Amino acid sequence: MNTVAAGVTQLRIQRFVNVYFVETGTPGEWVLVDTGVPGSAKTIIAAADQLFYPGSHPEAILLTHGHLDHLGAAIALADHWRVPIVVHPLELPYLTRQAQYPPRDPTVGGSLAFMSRFFPAQLPNLGTRVQALNPADPAAPYLPGWRWLHVPGHAPGQLAFFREADRTLLGADAFATCHHDSIPAVLLNRPQISRAGTPFNYDWQAAQQSVQTLADLEPEAIGCGHGPVITGPAAAAGLRALADNYPVPAHGRYVHEPARTDANGVAHLPPAPKDKLPQQAAVIGASILVAGVAWFLTGGRRRKTTRVSTKRRPVPAPHNRRGVGD
Template sequence: MGVGITSTNVYFVRSDSSWVLIDTAGPNRGAEIRSAAETIFGAGSRPAAILLTHLHATHAGSAHELATEWGLPVYVHPAERPLVSTGYKATEHPTGLLNRLTTQAMSKNTRELDLASIVHAFDPDDGVPGLPDWQCIATPGHTPGHASFFRASDRVLLSGDAVLTVNLNSPAEPSRHRQQVSGPPRFSTWDPHQAAESIERLARLEPRVLAAGHGIPMIGDEVAPALLSFSVETRQVSPARRSET
């Protein structure tokens, strides 16, 4: 939903007779998401749960609207929940002036989303709410409590912004709609070193489907090798970023 660099994916994930919504796009997308859900699942349908990969406004922007409409809580990883009120500590991992300024803006947007009353932490050890056949993979870096979701039976990975299938770090790439494994946008990533470790963690899953927060999903036997290759490349360049000021 959205255009170009602002385009964000949401996912309707079926589990037996119910379904779960993962991410809610930006603000004022609630009606569009509800309409899509009713087209897929029938009139008046509502999910068993709403999950967020992280609390950036481009992914949590319509969470309050949908939670209120459907009468549901919104779940995030425990490490992400405190950020509803505290925001992101941009100075904790200084990685350049642009990163610090963007992180401060993200913190302000997150606090202004009014999510404190509806966002709850779930325990990953107890499984994923509404999705008993999925597991939560902690993927901090883009945000402190970023979470990805993986179904081992068919190796489907919903990676949020931990791994993308469009390169948002190149100004020209989003408009080309070219599929490629890429890391999270540097300008809004809290800790690039943790982000690199999370990419490596996801590569070990060897997914066959890579459905990210931005970009067209990638499907096929070539996904796992592409993700592994990108992980190795990312780990090789990551130490150089430690010198950024």
């Protein structure tokens, strides 16, 4: 576990995604922000027992958004602790299976985009466990002194949380504190403020504006959904640099036209570009098959020829020749 700021602790789950324990200011009371990937419940419960006291439970679970690496253990934890799950209203249709998020875009490039082809698309149904925060009240639920900010572009109802008193920011996946387009960089946890979730960003203009909004806060401590804690001057400077030079991909489904969403889910999707990987994989597979058949046939003939050419001929039995005078 790593300290972000006073009363804010980061727990890294499976070297990939972060969750946060945030104290409310009342002794023994705290809130969990995000729940990691599926199967993370025992790890999070054990960390909470260690950080606070055995049997400790939060006042609520706040989800920055509903992608599977953030809500993975939400049902298990909410049922174990008997606490509500709070989200932005625009996330509700996706978390109650009334709608699906805009499809990921594996054509934008990078190792994360490649891997995204194999991520499950179906999300668990949170049912009555989930409730919406009040969009008219900027105060973060259950967290005095904190406010939430709506930062779409990666998920329609994505939330960031900011504490003005010490300028602490939990940035969700509006950006990352590691090179998020590279799976090896994420696993190595090298600090680098960068764009986040490239194959999952459905509106690049909104994503850029969200980073601009957060950079204007000039945070002094940052924790995101992916990557290490960054504090001090590097936090604000790195975020400002990203906002001023936000790298929109050269190509991709949502680069020139975003998906449009509303309170019911996805309202419009731009056409999907042709994904060349399946075709390339088929060509490679066919080439391997042809090469294998050719090897088998030529190898078989070669073995047969070798057997014929090395067969030993019978050697005549020796006999004595008698001379005329014997």
